[in-house]
Amino acid sequence: MKILVLNCGSSSVKYQLFRMADESILAKGFVDQIGMDNSVLEHQAAGREKINFKVEMPDHFSAIRAVLETLIDPNYGVVRDLWEIRAVGHRIVHGGPNFSNSVLVDDKVVAELRRIIELAPLHNPAAIMGIEACHKQMPNVPMVVVFDTAFHRGMPPRNYLYGVPYKYYEKYSVRRYGFHGTSHRYVGMRAADMLGKPYEEAKTISCHLGNGASLCAIDGGRVLDTSMGFTPLAGLLMGTRCGDLDPAVVYYLMKKENLDAEGINNLLNKQSGLLGLSGVSNDIRPVTAAALAGNPRAMMAISVFVRQILHYIGAYYLELGGADSIVFTAGIGENSSLIRKKVCSQLAVIGAALDEEANLNACGETVISLPDSKVKIFVIPTNEELVIARDTLEIVYEKNMGLDRFF
Ligand code: AMP
Numbered sequence: 001m002k003i004l005v006l007n008c009g010s011s012s013v014k015y016q017l018f019r020m021a022d023e024s025i026l027a028k029g030f031v032d033q034i035g036m037d038n039s040v041l042e043h044q045a046a047g048r049e050k051i052n053f054k055v056e057m058p059d060h061f062s063a064i065r066a067v068l069e070t071l072i073d074p075n076y077g078v079v080r081d082l083w084e085i086r087a088v089g090h091r092i093v094h095g096g097p098n099f100s101n102s103v104l105v106d107d108k109v110v111a112e113l114r115r116i117i118e119l120a121p122l123h124n125p126a127a128i129m130g131i132e133a134c135h136k137q138m139p140n141v142p143m144v145v146v147f148d149t150a151f152h153r154g155m156p157p158r159n160y161l162y163g164v165p166y167k168y169y170e171k172y173s174v175r176r177y178g179f180h181g182t183s184h185r186y187v188g189m190r191a192a193d194m195l196g197k198p199y200e201e202a203k204t205i206s207c208h209l210g211n212g213a214s215l216c217a218i219d220g221g222r223v224l225d226t227s228m229g230f231t232p233l234a235g236l237l238m239g240t241r242c243g244d245l246d247p248a249v250v251y252y253l254m255k256k257e258n259l260d261a262e263g264i265n266n267l268l269n270k271q272s273g274l275l276g277l278s279g280v281s282n283d284i285r286p287v288t289a290a291a292l293a294g295n296p297r298a299m300m301a302i303s304v305f306v307r308q309i310l311h312y313i314g315a316y317y318l319e320l321g322g323a324d325s326i327v328f329t330a331g332i333g334e335n336s337s338l339i340r341k342k343v344c345s346q347l348a349v350i351g352a353a354l355d356e357e358a359n360l361n362a363c364g365e366t367v368i369s370l371p372d373s374k375v376k377i378f379v380i381p382t383n384e385e386l387v388i389a390r391d392t393l394e395i396v397y398e399k400n401m402g403l404d405r406f407f
Contacts (some may be wrong), residue, residue: 002026002084003392005385006064007091008130009124011035013063017078018389020263021360026078027071031055031063039063043070045078053099060129061136068137070085075129077350088134089392091182091384093232094120095147097173102150102391104224104399105131105143113145116232119173120231141401144392151181156220159319160381162177162230176234183329190365190380191325203320209339210330211239211282215309217316217323227312232268236308237301238280242272243308244370264333264395277301280366282337283334306342313343319351325376326352328368337362344368344377350377 001021007014014029029043039057044050053070055064060223062246067079071077071085079085081347090105096116103109110131117124127145134143143405152160160176161169184206213236217224227235227244237243245268254264278301280290290298317323326347327333328340337359344354351374359368360380 001086001393002086002375003389004377005089005091005388005392006067006130006134007385008060008126010126010287013060013130015067016385016389020384020389020393023386023389028069028385029067031057031066034058034060034063035319037285041066041075042071045076046094048076050074056130058124061133061285064130064133065137081140082138085138086137087392087396088129088141089133089388090143090145092147093123093143093149093152093179094177095149096177097175099145099147100150100153102144102146102388102395104395105145108202109145119177140250142396144395146182146387146388146391148179149177150182151185152178152216152223152226155225159225164318169385174230176226176229177231178216178223179228179232180214180216180407181223182387183382184214184218184226185221186383186387187327187329187378187380188216188218188221191327191376193368194365194378194380195324195376197324203323204323205316205320205326207309207313207326207328207333207343208330209236209309209328209333209336212241213238213332214220214310215316217320219320220238225316226391236312237273237277237305239284240270240273240275242276274301274305277304280352284336288336288338292350302339302342306339309339309343310346313347313350323350323375325378327380329380329382334362334379340368340377340379346390347375347377352377 003018003020011034012030014030017026019026025046031041033039034057039055041053042057053128057066059292064293068082071079072082096119109405113128114125132259171342178337187206188204189199191204191394192199195202200220206216206218208214214228216226233241235243250264274287278287278298280287280298287298287301291302332339340359353370353373355370362368366379368379
């Protein structure tokens with residue numbers, strides 16, 4: 001059985017086609033600059049050269065049509081006919097208050113996604129366009145939506161309520177939602193496997209450190225706490241996002257800089273974080289290079305980032321009542337031995353001891369703690385697309401949609 005996984009952004013679509021019998025990726029790629037003059041499609045079939053096309057893509061409908069045509073192209077495609085694609089899984093950033101699991105798409109689901117657009121105005125509209133485009137072009141293919149927020153829905157109220165009048169939780173669903181749930185779920189399961197412990201018994205602190213970054217405390221497969229909040233702006237400082245802030249700063253800066261709501265939103269989402277503090281980049285690589293060359297603001301930005309990671313690790317260690325493992329994942333977590341070292345060098349107090357050699361040479365899933373470390377430290381490359389494909393298979397199969405599991 002082949003499953004297509006789609007991640008639709010406002011001007012991009014990323015895709016991966018899985019063969020579920022062995023969970024291998026048959027092809028993957030992305031479409032960028034949808035709606036602009038220079039739209040491109042990058043496509044790579046397994047074991048073959050990457051290729052790029054310039055295609056006219058005024059909207060998501062034409063972008064998805066270009067993806068589907070590429071997948072069946074006689075020269076660089078990987079399926080003979082679209083009927084071979086038996087289901088589509090869509091990544092959805094925000095599931096709002098009502099989605100606590102992945103679900104099969106129907107009219108009611110799409111209506112609820114529309115209702116909660118206000119909660120994720122930058123992300124959810126693109127996902128809805130993706131669903132509609134697939135529906136038109138593959139009308140009989142079942143679709144499943146997998147939410148970044150769903151994994152966090154098991155958090156206890158003490159960890160998701162804010163100290164604002166309760167009526168705003170009731171009226172507007174103002175609460176902590178948490179994001180990167182699919183990634184935290186994947187690495188949490190892999191960490192339990194690497195520990196040789198049942199998932200239901202493992203206590204994991206997952207550090208998803210990418211351009212967006214969040215930490216998550218997972219207790220026996222359930223989220224206890226996470227650092228992102230009502231939106232993905234909260235928690236750690238990120239590439240361009242400010243992370244946690246005294247809310248009074250918002251009002252103060254609006255007054256001082258004469259900013260309206262859009263202006264302050266832009267400042268906190270696009271001009272802050274590593275970029276805003278260092279003045280160098282939102283990307284940790286040039287910031288690290290500048291810090292190593294002695295740039296004081298780059299050094300400071302990295303210190304603030306590391307301190308915030310430690311802040312959450314400390315809090316989650318206490319909340320969990322100890323931890324079996326700490327996991328590093330996503331672009332920075334998987335690749336920056338320097339950030340991992342800076343964080344782990346302060347974890348002796350909780351019994352986590354870094355193996356410096358293993359940390360420097362980490363590649364793929366790696367144990368980077370010393371053998372006698374009480375808390376294990378892992379690098380685990382995340383795989384959100386695989387989780388989406390697995391959920392899609394599970395739901396389509398469970399709903400008995402007449403599919404042979406290993407078609
Ligand atoms: P992501 O959002 O998961 O793609 O992660 C993006 C972040 O990962 C950026 O800050 C990149 O600088 C960082 N990153 C990617 N590759 C590397 C690398 N080889 N070494 C250090 N940082 C990296």
